[in-house]
Amino acid sequence: MTTVFTNATVFTGDEHAPLAEAVAVDGGRLLAVGDGGAVAEVAGEGAEVVDLDGALVSPGFVEAHTHLAMFGQALDKVQLRDAATLSEIQDRLRRAREANPEAPYLLGASWMFEAIPGGEPTAAMIDEVIDDIPVVLDSNDVHSTWVNTAALRAMGIDADTPNPPGGTIVRDEAGQATGFLLENAAIEYVWSYLDEIVTDADRDRFLDTAFRVYLENGVTAATDMALGETELATFLRLLERDGRLPFPVTAHWLLRPTGDPEADLAAVARAAEVRDLVAELPAAESFRIVGVKFILDGVIDACTAAMRAPYADGSNAEPIWSFETAAPVAVAADAEGLQLAMHAIGDRSSEIALDLVEECIRVNGPRVRTPRIEHLESVTDETIRRMAALGLVASMQPVHCDPAIMGNWKAMLGDGRAETGFPWHKFRAAGVPIALGTDAPTAPHETAQNLFVALTTRSALVPGTAYYHPERAFTPAQALDGLTRAGAEAGGFADGVGRIVPGGRANLVIVDVDPFTGARDELLEATVLTTIVDGDVLWEAPTARR
Structure with a gap:
C-alpha cells in the first residue's frame, strides 16, 4: 500500500536543499518526495493520502x-534535575524510601552541583534521611556519583581503597571516603556494583x-x-x-x-x-x-x-x-x-x-x-x-x-x-x-x-x-x-538513514510544529504525531492526523 503525506513542510535532511511539500512511502521504502502534484502522480491512483495540515515531516531523528541502557535505567530512578536545594533532594529520597520500604537499594539521577552546599556532596547528607540501604545518585552529567555510607560499605570502599587510573575517591582530611566519586572511580566502583545488583x-x-x-x-x-x-x-x-x-x-x-x-x-x-x-x-x-x-x-x-x-x-x-x-x-x-x-x-x-x-x-x-x-x-x-x-x-x-x-x-x-x-x-x-x-x-x-x-x-x-x-x-x-x-x-548509518531520498529507508517523523514558520516557543509544546521505521508506524500520538 502506497501512502502519500501531503500539505506538509518536508525537510529532506540536507540544510541546503529546498523544502518539499509531500512524500510518498511504499512498503518500507521512500517512493518520491517533492511538490504535492508530482508526488501524487508517482504514487498513482489508489494511494492513501494523508493531509498533514502544515505539519513538519523530517527524516526520523538520529x-x-x-x-x-543507562538512559532507560535513569527513567526508573528518583529524578533530581529540578531539585534546587539539598533539603529538596533529601525530601525526594525520603518519599521514595517511604513509597518502597522493602527496596534493597535506592537509585537517583541528575542532581545538580548548584543544589549542594559548596558543590561538595557527602555521604552524611544522604545518611540524614536514609542510612539503612545503599543510596547511589548520579550527577546530572553522569561523570560523578554521590553515595551514602551504606553504599560505600557495599562497594567495599574504605580508607585503603586505591584511586583507579583516571578517577578519584574524594576523601576528608583523615583519609576517609566522603561519598563522592569522580570520573573513572564512579565507573570502576559504582558501575561494577550496579552490574551486580x-x-x-x-x-x-x-x-x-x-x-x-x-x-x-x-x-x-x-x-x-x-x-x-x-x-x-x-x-x-x-x-x-x-x-x-x-x-x-x-x-x-x-x-x-x-x-x-x-x-x-x-x-x-x-x-x-x-x-x-x-x-x-x-x-x-x-x-x-x-x-x-x-x-x-x-x-x-x-x-x-x-x-x-x-x-x-x-x-x-x-x-x-x-x-x-x-x-x-x-x-x-x-x-x-x-x-x-x-x-x-x-x-x-x-x-x-x-x-x-x-x-x-x-x-x-x-x-x-x-x-x-x-x-x-x-x-x-x-x-x-x-x-x-x-x-x-x-x-x-x-x-x-x-x-x-x-x-x-x-x-x-x-x-x-x-x-x-x-x-x-x-x-x-x-x-x-x-x-x-x-x-x-x-x-x-x-x-x-x-x-x-x-x-x-x-x-x-x-x-x-x-x-x-x-x-x-x-x-x-x-x-x-x-x-x-x-x-x-x-554514526556510520547508510541506506538512506537520516535523509528523505527515493529508494531510501522509510524512516520518518511527523511533528505538529514547523520550526521554519512557527514561533520558536511553540517547540516547547511540540508533539511528535507519528514515528515511522521502515514504513511501519511505531508511535502515533492520540492527536495524530490520520
Whole structure:
C-alpha cells in the first residue's frame, strides 16, 4: 500500500536543499518526495493520502550520542534535575524510601552541583534521611556519583581503597571516603556494583523503555557511546527475542584506562572481536559496532575537564587518558578500522584528541576516516581549524548549553572562557560537520527541547528570556541537518538513514510544529504525531492526523 503525506513542510535532511511539500512511502521504502502534484502522480491512483495540515515531516531523528541502557535505567530512578536545594533532594529520597520500604537499594539521577552546599556532596547528607540501604545518585552529567555510607560499605570502599587510573575517591582530611566519586572511580566502583545488583530482566526492561521513549520523541536511529560487556549482552538478548531492534543502532566500545598497556590493547582486540561477532548476526543491519570511545577528560562542572589554564579556584585536571597512554591504543583501534570517538570537554583534551588522530595518520597512513570529538564545550579557535583540516566531526549537544544549568559551569571557569563556550557558529564557519544529540541521560532526551535550545540558546528547562549568546544559534535547516543527515553520517548509518531520498529507508517523523514558520516557543509544546521505521508506524500520538 502506497501512502502519500501531503500539505506538509518536508525537510529532506540536507540544510541546503529546498523544502518539499509531500512524500510518498511504499512498503518500507521512500517512493518520491517533492511538490504535492508530482508526488501524487508517482504514487498513482489508489494511494492513501494523508493531509498533514502544515505539519513538519523530517527524516526520523538520529540521536548522535546516547547511552541507551543507562538512559532507560535513569527513567526508573528518583529524578533530581529540578531539585534546587539539598533539603529538596533529601525530601525526594525520603518519599521514595517511604513509597518502597522493602527496596534493597535506592537509585537517583541528575542532581545538580548548584543544589549542594559548596558543590561538595557527602555521604552524611544522604545518611540524614536514609542510612539503612545503599543510596547511589548520579550527577546530572553522569561523570560523578554521590553515595551514602551504606553504599560505600557495599562497594567495599574504605580508607585503603586505591584511586583507579583516571578517577578519584574524594576523601576528608583523615583519609576517609566522603561519598563522592569522580570520573573513572564512579565507573570502576559504582558501575561494577550496579552490574551486580541489577538483574538481566531489569536491563532488558531498561532497554525496552529507552527504545519506547525515543520512538515517542521521533528518534529512528541512535549511536550508543558506552558499550561494554553488560550492555552488549542486553542488546543480544533483545535481538534474540525480537529478531531486530526497534530502530537501527550503531555503537562504540568503551575503552577505560587500566594503567596496563597490554590490557588497554587487549580491550581494542575485544572491540574488534565484538564488531565481527555482531556483523555475523542475522539482524546485523539493525545493530553494528562501529568504533571505540575514549573518555579523555571529565566535565567543567566538577573541574575534571582538562583545561589549558586553571579553573577559578586555581585547580586543574589531568586528562583521564594522556597522549602517551592513549596513542598506541588509538593507533591499534584505527588499524582495525574502528572509528575513534573521543570525549573532550576541556580545551586541552580536544588538543590531545587531534594529536591522536594525527598519530593514527602518521602510523597507519592516509585513508578515509571519520573520527569524532564529543562535546567540545570549551575549545580554542586553533582546535576548530585543525578539526576542519583533518576532517573530524563535532558531536555536540545543545541541551548541555541550557542557561538553566550553566551557572555552575560559568562559575568554575570564572573568566572570559565562561562566555566563549559552545562555539557552534565557529564550527559552522570552519566547515566542520556537526552531529547533534542529547547525551541522554546526562540531559533531557526530548528532541524538541534540544532543537529549541539549538535555535534560541534559551532554556528549555526554565522557559524565559535568559539566553547564552544567541549569535551561536542554528537556523532550523542547520539544526535539523545535525539531527538527521549529519548524525547518520557520523554514526556510520547508510541506506538512506537520516535523509528523505527515493529508494531510501522509510524512516520518518511527523511533528505538529514547523520550526521554519512557527514561533520558536511553540517547540516547547511540540508533539511528535507519528514515528515511522521502515514504513511501519511505531508511535502515533492520540492527536495524530490520520
